[in-house]
Amino acid sequence: MLSFSYVMLERLKMARAIRQFVFTIIALAVGCLVIYILRRITSINKYMLIFAIVGILSLLAVSLVGTTEYGAKLSLSFGAVSIQPSEFVKLSYLFFISGCIVTWKDFRGFLIAGIGAALHILVLVYSKDLGTALIFLVTYVFLIFIAYKNYVVLIMELGIATIGGILAYSMFPHIRTRFLAWSDPLSVIDNQGYQISQSLFAIGTGSWLGSGLNNGLPNKIPVVVKDFIFAAISEEMGAVVAICLILIYMCTVIMIFNISFNSTYSFYMLVNSGFAIIFAIQTILNIGGVIKFIPSTGVTLPFISYGGSSLLSMFIGSLIAECSEELWQLPVIRRRK
Numbered sequence: 001m002l003s004f005s006y007v008m009l010e011r012l013k014m015a016r017a018i019r020q021f022v023f024t025i026i027a028l029a030v031g032c033l034v035i036y037i038l039r040r041i042t043s044i045n046k047y048m049l050i051f052a053i054v055g056i057l058s059l060l061a062v063s064l065v066g067t068t069e070y071g072a073k074l075s076l077s078f079g080a081v082s083i084q085p086s087e088f089v090k091l092s093y094l095f096f097i098s099g100c101i102v103t104w105k106d107f108r109g110f111l112i113a114g115i116g117a118a119l120h121i122l123v124l125v126y127s128k129d130l131g132t133a134l135i136f137l138v139t140y141v142f143l144i145f146i147a148y149k150n151y152v153v154l155i156m157e158l159g160i161a162t163i164g165g166i167l168a169y170s171m172f173p174h175i176r177t178r179f180l181a182w183s184d185p186l187s188v189i190d191n192q193g194y195q196i197s198q199s200l201f202a203i204g205t206g207s208w209l210g211s212g213l214n215n216g217l218p219n220k221i222p223v224v225v226k227d228f229i230f231a232a233i234s235e236e237m238g239a240v241v242a243i244c245l246i247l248i249y250m251c252t253v254i255m256i257f258n259i260s261f262n263s264t265y266s267f268y269m270l271v272n273s274g275f276a277i278i279f280a281i282q283t284i285l286n287i288g289g290v291i292k293f294i295p296s297t298g299v300t301l302p303f304i305s306y307g308g309s310s311l312l313s314m315f316i317g318s319l320i321a322e323c324s325e326e327l328w329q330l331p332v333i334r335r336r337k
Contacts (some may be wrong), residue, residue: 001303004245008232009225009306011213016225016306023308027315034316035323042119045267048099052116055092058085071104072128072298084309086124086132090278091317093120093136094143098270101147107171110144110153130168130175131285131297136279137161143274157294175295182295195222199290202235203242210238225306227298230290246287253280256321268324275317 002024010017038044062085066073075084100113117140124133141157157207168335169175177192185193185200205211218224218232234242253276260272282299300310 001245001248004233005229005304005306007213008218008229008236008304009070011236012218012225012232019308020306020311024167024315026308026311028034030312031315031319033317038320039326044095045099045102048096049105050101051096052119052158053087055096056116056119058089059120060124062086062129063123066127072130074127074129084307086129087309087313089120090132090135090139090313091320093117093277094139094271094278097140097143098267101144101270102267110148113140113144114320120301125168128172128174130172131299134285134297135278135281135299137164139274139277142277143270146273147270170268178295178297182289182292185292187200195228195294196289198222199231200226200292202219202231203291204236204237206235208239210234210236212236226300227286227296227305228290229305230287230301233304234290249280249283253283256318259321259324263324265324272321272324275321279314 003246005020006017009020041047049259062073062076065076067075067077067082069075074086075082077083096116097113100109100116103109104112117136121133121140124130126331130165138161141154144157169179180188181196183194185196187193189197201217202218202221205216210216213236216232216235218235221228221231224232230242230245233245241246256272256276256279260269260276263269279302282302285294285297285299286301286305288294289298300307302314303311
């Protein structure tokens with residue numbers, strides 16, 4: 001995935017490719033540091049409330065003093081450096097919900113996890129970061145189902161989510177704009193539908209085998225290095241490569257779920273399951289928006305889209321999934337000694 005990222009970013013803008021490579025080195029170093037710290041923490045689930053407080057405060061900081069991008073407050077700017085805290089809160093959010101379920105195996109865990117999830121989502125909605133809010137909501141619904149396997153609760157949560165989506169559609173004009181651009185982009189091609197129309201033109205031009213690197217016009221697509229980089233890949237590398245890339249994402253999600261369900265510690269089983277859900281939903285939202293399968297939500301494509309915050313979050317989540325069994329066993333061994 002990173003290879004696709006470097007190739008397309010270098011083709012689009014060399015400076016972005018160099019920065020992405022630097023981000024990768026930083027992400028690998030920070031990810032290893034996080035694993036080193038987690039290896040020395042016993043009973044990590046007892047810190048669940050700390051994860052929730054830190055996550056909610058981070059999102060509140062963005063909603064109050066964050067930088068507005070495309071109608072939503074997404075990041076905190078420190079001079080030339082821009083950080084998107086919601087990417088890191090995805091991980092603390094998983095640790096919080098998993099900690100609640102593991103610590104209280106009864107209705108209390110469900111209730112406290114639900115209240116904490118609602119607070120996270122409401123702050124994101126207040127910031128108008130609705131794509132991330134949707135990821136948080138879907139992750140909570142399916143993680144609760146994995147933990148409790150209660151179909152009645154699942155149906156209730158899906159019903160509440162549907163009502164919330166209807167309310168969001170009526171309250172936020174830019175959601176209606178995105179639905180308009182999705183339903184009939186050519187009718188508003190000079191305005192709201194320009195981005196998705198250019199994406200579809202690029203994918204159609206590439207056909208099955210692609211136009212070849214440097215032979216397409218991917219720079220015609222707004223925000224192509226982030227939200228619509230899949231369209232650039234499809235145009236110059238073709239639909240065959242794009243389909244293979246989708247299969248890579250599918251296999252990655254299956255692999256993470258396999259790691260999760262083979263875990264002997266229920267906390268990391270839930271964390272890894274949640275990360276697999278986030279990885280899958282984010283991929284579906286990004287690619288689905290690019291190909292006009294669903295309205296565009298403005299989320300990045302994992303490991304390929306340009307951006308340090310998203311890359312770091314995905315690196316840490318992947319390393320936790322890979323090392324989760326060791327993270328559980330080492331504290332147990334130390335306690336026995």
